[in-house]
Amino acid sequence: MMSRISGNQTGKETNSFRKEWKFSEILAERGVRERWEKVRKYFFLRESTYDMSNRCNIRCEGCYYYEGDKQFAAENKNPDSWRRLMQAEKARGITYVVLAGAEPSLAPDLCRICFKEFPLGSIATNGLKAIPADINFKIHISVWGNDDTSARVRSAKNMLIRQIENYRGDPRAVFVYTFTSNNIDQVHEVAAILAEHGCKLTFNVFSAPVGYRGDLRHTPETLGETRKAMMDLLTAYPGNVLFSPYNAVAHTHRKGLHDLYGCSYPRRNASTDIGLGRSFRQYRTDLNWDRAAACCVPDTDCDDCRHYAAGSAVVTARMFRHAGDPQTFKSWLDYVDTYLSVWVMDYHKGANLSDRMAAPPENEIF
Ligand code: SF4
Ligand code: SF4
Numbered sequence: 001m002m003s004r005i006s007g008n009q010t011g012k013e014t015n016s017f018r019k020e021w022k023f024s025e026i027l028a029e030r031g032v033r034e035r036w037e038k039v040r041k042y043f044f045l046r047e048s049t050y051d052m053s054n055r056c057n058i059r060c061e062g063c064y065y066y067e068g069d070k071q072f073a074a075e076n077k078n079p080d081s082w083r084r085l086m087q088a089e090k091a092r093g094i095t096y097v098v099l100a101g102a103e104p105s106l107a108p109d110l111c112r113i114c115f116k117e118f119p120l121g122s123i124a125t126n127g128l129k130a131i132p133a134d135i136n137f138k139i140h141i142s143v144w145g146n147d148d149t150s151a152r153v154r155s156a157k158n159m160l161i162r163q164i165e166n167y168r169g170d171p172r173a174v175f176v177y178t179f180t181s182n183n184i185d186q187v188h189e190v191a192a193i194l195a196e197h198g199c200k201l202t203f204n205v206f207s208a209p210v211g212y213r214g215d216l217r218h219t220p221e222t223l224g225e226t227r228k229a230m231m232d233l234l235t236a237y238p239g240n241v242l243f244s245p246y247n248a249v250a251h252t253h254r255k256g257l258h259d260l261y262g263c264s265y266p267r268r269n270a271s272t273d274i275g276l277g278r279s280f281r282q283y284r285t286d287l288n289w290d291r292a293a294a295c296c297v298p299d300t301d302c303d304d305c306r307h308y309a310a311g312s313a314v315v316t317a318r319m320f321r322h323a324g325d326p327q328t329f330k331s332w333l334d335y336v337d338t339y340l341s342v343w344v345m346d347y348h349k350g351a352n353l354s355d356r357m358a359a360p361p362e363n364e365i366f
Helices: 022-027 032-040 079-091 109-116 148-152 159-167 187-196 220-235 244-251 257-261 310-312 326-343
Strands: 047-051 096-100 121-125 138-143 173-177 201-205
Touching: 022 032, 022 201, 022 220, 022 310, 032 326, 079 109, 079 257, 096 109, 109 121, 121 159, 138 159, 138 326, 148 159, 159 173, 159 187, 173 187, 173 220, 187 201, 187 220, 201 244, 220 244, 244 326, 257 310, 310 326
Parallel strands: 047 096, 096 121, 121 138, 138 173, 173 201
Antiparallel strands: none
């Protein structure tokens, strides 16, 4: 998800950087330097991810955890093993941990060990079992539609209200609405309920696992509808929705994130130069990892990857590519400001610098 923000991880950045503006001129615009100074304090973030449990209390259609062989890794539940792993991760320069799974709330003691070693991190959960308050990581609660859809696709009843009961008023919590091809209209109903309860909301886009044959996969048409819904909700609930117009462009483009920006995770990036290709690891529940499979959403089809967690690393890493003109750079700053507010405790999103959509560098807007 999160990565060092850098312009030259692949060696391509310098060549593709067609600068007509001086960077100092771009920063001279009112508000831009301030936002730049705000986000650059977090350039030190270097993430890795950890599967905390191979169990889940529900079973969702299209879950990428239960694809591939990571689901069969044994669970190492030994607290000392986890403590040693966290200490070793710190020693090799990791500064941010993403606890995922299957379902991390089923392993709260292990989550607590990670938190004690790392002040910064996040937990991806379905929100049905509350994570103890002393584990002060960001908590991302997955929402896949209204409760009828959750009952059908996730086999869980009254899901949204149970999630809200667990996390209402909790500064750790961000609800993550995943747009599939068939829940787009439902987001309005879900956002209204979340806003009524004062909850924060951001957006994800369903990214099909390798070999997926179900009907949740997006088409160009549903991507366009998703983009419109995102933009409408940004306007309707500015105090609740953590997103920006450029987030909408990047995640609903006809091209996936890898095509648009070049994915920097080891699975798509053979480089072991400094950067995500070298530092990122995705540990399974047995505490092993496999460089060839390592990314924040393993077993996702790269051609269909529009995942919010992937974008947090893939888009933010391309700073120089966005520094060719003020509009594109402001859009990139909004993207980074958004992702920091979603992933970092006590980081608060500012108003978006740009209220209109910008095309990704060297691409059309859709
Ligand atoms: S809640 Fe998450 S881990 Fe569990 S089945 Fe659903 S998508 Fe997979
Ligand atoms: S699935 Fe996404 S994040 Fe993972 S390697 Fe492919 S493009 Fe990168």
